[in-house]
Amino acid sequence: MPELTIAVAKGRLQDEALALLARAGAGVSSQDLESRRLSVEDESGRYCFIFVKPADVPVYVEHGIADCGVVGRDVLLESGTDLLQPLTLEIGRCRIVVAVQIGVSLNDLGMLRVATKYPRIATAHFGARGRPVEIIELSGSVELAPGLGLADCIVDLVASGRTLRENGLKEIEVIDESTGRLVVNRASYQLKAEAIASLISNLRPEISNPGIDGGVSA
Amino acid sequence: MTQRVRRRVFSLEFMSLGDTNMDQTDPLSRIPTGMRYHFGQEARLRRSVEETGMNIFDGWSYEEITTPTVDYYSLFEHGMGQAEAHRAFRFTDTDGRLLALRPDVTSAAARAAATLFAERDRPLRLCYAAPVFRQQPQSHAEWRRESTQIGCELIGANTRVADLEVLAIASEFLLRVGLEGNYAITLNDVGIFNGVAESLKLDPTSREEMRQLIDVRNAADLERFLKPHTSTEEAQAFAQLMQLSGKRESLDLARRVISNEQSHAAIDRLESLWNVIDSLGLKDCFEIDLGDVARLDYYTGLTFKIYVNGAGYRVGSGGRYDGLTGSFGKAEPAVGFVVDLDALADVLRVRRASGSSMRTPPGESPELTANDPAKKPTGSLRDSSRDPSELLSEALERRAKGERVSLELTR
Numbered sequence: 001m002p003e004l005t006i007a008v009a010k011g012r013l014q015d016e017a018l019a020l021l022a023r024a025g026a027g028v029s030s031q032d033l034e035s036r037r038l039s040v041e042d043e044s045g046r047y048c049f050i051f052v053k054p055a056d057v058p059v060y061v062e063h064g065i066a067d068c069g070v071v072g073r074d075v076l077l078e079s080g081t082d083l084l085q086p087l088t089l090e091i092g093r094c095r096i097v098v099a100v101q102i103g104v105s106l107n108d109l110g111m112l113r114v115a116t117k118y119p120r121i122a123t124a125h126f127g128a129r130g131r132p133v134e135i136i137e138l139s140g141s142v143e144l145a146p147g148l149g150l151a152d153c154i155v156d157l158v159a160s161g162r163t164l165r166e167n168g169l170k171e172i173e174v175i176d177e178s179t180g181r182l183v184v185n186r187a188s189y190q191l192k193a194e195a196i197a198s199l200i201s202n203l204r205p206e207i208s209n210p211g212i213d214g215g216v217s218a
Numbered sequence: 219m220t221q222r223v224r225r226r227v228f229s230l231e232f233m234s235l236g237d238t239n240m241d242q243t244d245p246l247s248r249i250p251t252g253m254r255y256h257f258g259q260e261a262r263l264r265r266s267v268e269e270t271g272m273n274i275f276d277g278w279s280y281e282e283i284t285t286p287t288v289d290y291y292s293l294f295e296h297g298m299g300q301a302e303a304h305r306a307f308r309f310t311d312t313d314g315r316l317l318a319l320r321p322d323v324t325s326a327a328a329r330a331a332a333t334l335f336a337e338r339d340r341p342l343r344l345c346y347a348a349p350v351f352r353q354q355p356q357s358h359a360e361w362r363r364e365s366t367q368i369g370c371e372l373i374g375a376n377t378r379v380a381d382l383e384v385l386a387i388a389s390e391f392l393l394r395v396g397l398e399g400n401y402a403i404t405l406n407d408v409g410i411f412n413g414v415a416e417s418l419k420l421d422p423t424s425r426e427e428m429r430q431l432i433d434v435r436n437a438a439d440l441e442r443f444l445k446p447h448t449s450t451e452e453a454q455a456f457a458q459l460m461q462l463s464g465k466r467e468s469l470d471l472a473r474r475v476i477s478n479e480q481s482h483a484a485i486d487r488l489e490s491l492w493n494v495i496d497s498l499g500l501k502d503c504f505e506i507d508l509g510d511v512a513r514l515d516y517y518t519g520l521t522f523k524i525y526v527n528g529a530g531y532r533v534g535s536g537g538r539y540d541g542l543t544g545s546f547g548k549a550e551p552a553v554g555f556v557v558d559l560d561a562l563a564d565v566l567r568v569r570r571a572s573g574s575s576m577r578t579p580p581g582e583s584p585e586l587t588a589n590d591p592a593k594k595p596t597g598s599l600r601d602s603s604r605d606p607s608e609l610l611s612e613a614l615e616r617r618a619k620g621e622r623v624s625l626e627l628t629r
Contacts, residue, residue, distance in 0.1 A: 064530020086435040086461055187525045187532060189435070190402045190505060193463045200461070 115145035252363030275345035285326035297325020340374030369556030376551030404507035409484025
């Protein structure tokens with residue numbers, strides 16, 4: 001029986017997260033990685049990994065189905081879940097930004113139409129500035145929206161900025177920085193204190209030490 | 219022609235689907251979000267857990283109180299603080315005053331202590347099992363908008379023994395429902411955080427920022443936050459300290475890392491509690507968690523949280539709130555806790571179903587039937603001249619035999 005269940009966000013963060021965990025002594029065998037199983041044990045048998053969509057990581061961890069998770073801060077902010085965040089993992093670094101079409105100024109508009117995958121973050125950001133907005137929630141290819149006239153601006157995640165540029169957009173404001181976080185369920189933190197403390201202390205020295213596959217590639 | 223008819227039918231359907239306020243279309247089968255039924259085995263389990271709790275309170279000489287289900291909103295604003303009270307269901311009375319469905323029991327109990335029971339001897343011991351209502355659930359995992367709180371308040375005593383009595387009751391409750399070795403009660407004292415915040419001379423906004431960073435155990439950002447205020451080594455040590463959850467050694471470490479007087483007094487208080495817990499042989503189910511900084515404006519000393527294996531969220535919480543009854547005109551010390559029956563019953567139900575609980579269910583257990591208050595005399599235990607661990611250990615012994623005890627506490 002594994003000591004801890006760790007939910008890992010599939011996609012953008014997955015490879016870097018697994019590489020980091022492997023350096024911290026929680027490695028998944030390449031055979032298991034190549035398989036299509038969504039739940040695998042690490043080689044020591046201490047950890048069980050489950051692979052879920054990024055937005056589902058906070059859900060599994062908040063309900064205590066997974067004790068810990070690795071997920072981007074952008075997803076955490078958007079989910080509004082109540083989780084412990086003991087470690088910033090310095091993987092998948094990117095920014096949550098407001099972007100507009102080149103040559104467009106938002107100052108002339110009384111009301112903004114904002115296309116985003118992050119309605120909560122966008123609402124909080126413009127709300128704090130007293131700016132009336134209509135949030136248009138999309139689930140992908142948000143960069144298209146201003147060009148096609150669906151929205152005046154977008155709130156999205158940006159790593160290198162290439163997608164923005166190629167779609168005729170430019171960043172006008174950084175709302176927040178986002179990197180991968182280790183999140184922990186509040187009850188597990190107390191009831192499995194030793195296992196979690198050991199995972200944290202194994203991860204900590206590996207964080208500022210990117211291995212061969214380190215660095216942002218997007 | 220056919221096409222026109224079809225189009226009309228379509229638009230009618232569309233209208234009735236879109237307009238959910240129409241009586242004919244809002245199905246009676248619907249239940250509001252966060253509300254539910256309980257029946258069968260689950261209802262019986264809930265009843266027996268509730269009875270176990272109420273029997274234990276009675277065994278420690280607590281008197282049952284029921285408070286109004288509907289009360290003035292301002293009561294809860296004063297009793298719980300604005301942020302918590304804000305989550306209540308609110309509506310107006312015939313005279314226009316704002317009412318609320320009670321979001322907690324403690325507020326009304328504290329008011330009763332200062333008014334109805336103002337002339338009674340102290341300490342006052344009150345207990346309850348009652349549903350509370352919250353319009354906005356606490357988290358996604360705690361989705362319920364109605365939940366039953368089982369809790370107690372010990373009003374008019376501020377000794378270490380009073381704190382210990384409440385902790386002993388919480389611990390007895392968890393043992394009696396069969397959770398031995400499967401729960402943790404984490405302890406902290408708000409004085410530790412308050413002392414640090416004051417020595418750093420933080421304004422309210424930065425203070426809240428620091429509290430939130432500690433609350434989510436974000437050591438790296440906490441270190442960054444502290445850098446302008448203190449040396450790098452101190453910031454690092456403090457950030458690490460706030461991540462720790464441990465036994466006594468956390469307190470020794472805290473003493474080395476933190477230097478202000480207020481925090482040290484709080485560490486001393488916590489340590490003296492810990493010593494008694496240790497001497498009673500209870501330390502396995504207690505932890506010190508200096509990172510527990512929830513509701514600092516409400517608590518004034520000891521705070522604790524109850525976690526149980528199998529529940530993703532805490533199942534109970536409590537602490538000392540000496541500032542509460544003052545808002546109702548009679549300031550006096552108070553300590554208490556609540557357990558969330560719904561969360562606890564959920565865990566027990568799953569444990570029973572999977573057969574992981576070896577103990578007899580509550581209610582059927584022989585020790586509980588032996589605990590009929592009518593048949594047992596009350597043993598009065600005086601604390602003034604005695605060592606707290608001796609006093610508590612006698613109380614625990616008598617409770618184990620099913621006797622009713624009443625600790626005479628000095629203020």
